[in-house]
Amino acid sequence: MGRKPRTTPESRRTFLWKAWVGMAAVAVAEGVWVTLGFLRPRGPVEAEDASVVTAGPVDGFQPGSVTAFPQGKFYLARLDGGGFLALSRECTHLGCTVPWNQEEHRFVCPCHSSSFDINGEVVSPPAPRALDLFEVRIENRVVKVNTANVLRRSAFDRTQVTVP
């Protein structure tokens, strides 16, 4: 006398049908999840990338002005022509923090007296090169500065300016 099979063809068919329905349901749920992920509005840039500093609206910065952003360790310079530069506050001589002197309209290093103009260009050595830059981008008339990468340069040139 042989052993009785544990499953009948009918119960196997039912099991396979349920497994198929289960896998189809998972596939549909994944499709809905991915679609909603694409459709969901994205959060502000700051939430995505902590290295991006939202400086403010373009019109909030007067031409010829320099605004300090201590948390980002940079100055936002709005040039007379309306363009922007984000200048590192580190002196290119030995790294002292360089304050903006509004009366002299220059950055003057307190350590060894190097000075830089509003473009970050060296006016007085011993600083060997212009102040470093950060990337400036303008989105919907709002100025944003990416502090993730320091852009070294030997001197100022107009291609470094971001124009709104």
Ligand code: FES
């Ligand atoms: S560190 Fe600025 S001039 Fe030396």
